[in-house]
Structure formats: structure tokens, C-alpha cells
Amino acid sequence: GAVVSQHPSRVICKSGTSVKIECRSLDFQATTMFWYRQFPKQSLMLMATSNEGSKATYEQGVEKDKFLINHASLTLSTLTVTSAHPEDSSFYICSALKGDTNEKLFFGSGTQLSVL
């Protein structure tokens, strides 16, 4: 089955630093990837939609200069949390749509970000 690899699974950083999270589709091409965040005991919140070769589409309320998304290839999207602050501490998850079939979402295993 299709696999999405997300790395790192856990990261602890100091306030003010930037953190990059990678999301790779290992055995399929993903023209569209999604980034979500999840606060404890809450549901997923879509942050942005990432399309290969074009600028990401951000949801209302999500700062695009703070959460930089790059989708440079059909198998890789990255989310960079710039100048991280403690309130950015959260669980970040990516998912990918397989090619044009739109058949199913495949999820990464998530990244727990803790900003000290």
C-alpha cells in the first residue's frame, strides 16, 4: 500500500529557531499534499494545501510567513516553522493524495513539536 513518511517524529527546539518537517510519499506521486496541526484532545485543523510546483494555499488564520511550505517535487513537501514560539508547540501531520485518482488520503505519522 501507499506510504507517506514524515520526519522527524519528534523535535524539541528553543524559542526563535526554525524547524523543518519533511513529508515524503515513498511509492507514489502526490500532486497534492496537506498539512494539519492538532492541539491536544482536539481534531485536526487543516493549515494549508500544497500543490507541486506552485504556491501553497493557506487556510484562514494561518500565517504563511510563519509556516513556510515548499512542494518542490511530486514526492516531497516540507513545512518550516520559522522563529518558533512556545504557542507553536503542537502535533503536525501531513497527508497526500495519490496522483489524480483522488482515491484516498495517506497520512504521515506526525511530528510532535515542542518549543521551549
Place this chain on the structure above:
Amino acid sequence: KNEVEQSPQNLTAQEGEFITINCSYSVGISALHWLQQHPGGGIVSLFMLSSGKKKHGRLIATINIQEKHSSLHITASHPRDSAVYICAPQGGTGNQFYFGTGTSLTVIP
């Protein structure tokens, strides 16, 4: 305003019970996903529905497009089914997702 209403929010069941989780939505959709999130965060896509009914093992998902309602059923529930189940309608353009608040299911042996 919530585009997706999911119920119940919490559910505790005895092993072997039949479980139903409901999802109502107000937006136009091209498909609806049921997701399972285990403790620790891992998420699995259980079903993608655009009409009718799908079955996978002990899991059954149904959708009524006219009524904008979907249900997820678990037959002969087992403690390993304990997880959060999330309903996620997918918008008509294909790339807009909405998420229910999730149903936290605990199955007791």
C-alpha cells in the same frame, strides 16, 4: 458555525457490542473520509465514500448524499478498536477538507 457535526463525542462500549458513529455535514462534497487516529497520533484512512456503502472487515461506512449524513459502524467491537474516529468531508473542488471533532471510542474487554 461547524460544517461538520459528529456524534457522540465520547463512547464507551463493551467488547462485542455494535457501535455507530454519526456524521452530519452542511457543505457540498465530492467525497467523505472516515479516519482512525490511535493514541500517539498515527492516522489511518478507513474509508473514502462518495455514495452508498462500503465494508472492510468489521467496519461498515454508509453515506446519504441527499441527507448529508454518514455513519461508521463497527460490528463485534474489540479493545483494539479503541481510537478516535474522525469524519472528514472533502469539498466539491476536491482539495478542501473539513473535519469533525472526532469520536473517542473505548472498548472495554
